[in-house]
Amino acid sequence: MRIATWNVNSIRSRIDRVEAWVQRADVDVLAIQETKCREDQFPHDRFAALGYEVAHHGLNQWNGVAIASRVGLEDVSRGFPDLPQWGEPAVEEARAIGATCAGIRLWSLYVPNGRHITDPHMQYKLAWLDTLRVQTQAWAETGSPFALMGDWNIAPQDEDVWSMEYYLDKSHVSPPERAAFQAVLDAGVTDVVRPHTEPGDFTYWDYQRLAFPKRRGMRIDFILASEPLAERVQGAVIDREERKGQGASDHAPVVIEVADA
DNA sequence: ATGGTTGCCAAGCAA
Numbered sequence: 610m611r612i613a614t615w616n617v618n619s620i621r622s623r624i625d626r627v628e629a630w631v632q633r634a635d636v637d638v639l640a641i642q643e644t645k646c647r648e649d650q651f652p653h654d655r656f657a658a659l660g661y662e663v664a665h666h667g668l669n670q671w672n673g674v675a676i677a678s679r680v681g682l683e684d685v686s687r688g689f690p691d692l693p694q695w696g697e698p699a700v701e702e703a704r705a706i707g708a709t710c711a712g713i714r715l716w717s718l719y720v721p722n723g724r725h726i727t728d729p730h731m732q733y734k735l736a737w738l739d740t741l742r743v744q745t746q747a748w749a750e751t752g753s754p755f756a757l758m759g760d761w762n763i764a765p766q767d768e769d770v771w772s773m774e775y776y777l778d779k780s781h782v783s784p785p786e787r788a789a790f791q792a793v794l795d796a797g798v799t800d801v802v803r804p805h806t807e808p809g810d811f812t813y814w815d816y817q818r819l820a821f822p823k824r825r826g827m828r829i830d831f832i833l834a835s836e837p838l839a840e841r842v843q844g845a846v847i848d849r850e851e852r853k854g855q856g857a858s859d860h861a862p863v864v865i866e867v868a869d870a
Numbered sequence: 871a872t873g874g875t876t877g878c879c880a881a882g883c884a885a
Binding site: 618619621622643645646669670671722724762815816817818819820858859 | 873874875876877878879883884885
């Protein structure tokens with residue numbers, strides 16, 4: 610079984626490429642981030658035509674997460690307990706959706722962008738991650754297979770950015786963010802993609818300044834699996850090809866191959 | 871050279 614995560618940067622503007630990619634990559638489950646639309650705007654019919662069920666959580670033109678599956682989709686959860694609120698008025702944003710597919714509990718997550726080390730968004734981001742840490746610990750204690758998939762807006766290691774000098778005073782690499790990411794790992798999950806990749810294998814490249822052809826990217830999209838699932842992962846790939854050409858998302862899809870239970 | 875890109879939706883914000 611092939612499971613993937615992809616920040617598509619608007620499902621409506623990307624639907625043609627998403628449709629082509631899920632067929633080319635032959636994925637059974639796709640966790641999507643940044644759908645950027647309400648539920649009534651989501652192109653459900655396009656996924657249904659390909660044989661995928663979809664659970665979507667989208668409240669407005671921002672954020673938005675979904676899970677598409679052709680191996681079953683059960684027990685959908687939109688958000689999880691104690692997530693911090695944001696905005697005026699403060700609301701819980703559409704940044705997490707969970708579903709059970711082929712016996713595996715999968716989460717599509719869009720971690721808040723801290724924007725800058727000193728920005729209020731950074732405290733929101735860290736609080737959000739701490740809530741995720743608490744939940745991860747609880748999920749791990751059940752001993753069931755699960756994965757946290759999505760855009761973390763964190764580059765946990767120096768090799769995960771094209772230049773540490775460039776990012777030194779910026780978000781995504783700060784010690785508090787990296788500590789928050791590590792705390793989630795310590796709660797009971799592991800990065801199952803890294804063992805199958807090399808330094809310089811990024812998942813995101815800015816649209817600006819020719820970042821992609823200059824290979825100036827970051828590795829900020831991850832699949833973190835609990836032990837019962839991690840031991841079934843047979844391979845992984847970041848599909849850099851999908852970042853090429855007109856109409857590409859600024860993120861590449863990340864795929865894992867999982868053995869049957 | 872203080873630039874450039876994309877998507878929301880139609881001015882400015884978000885990434």
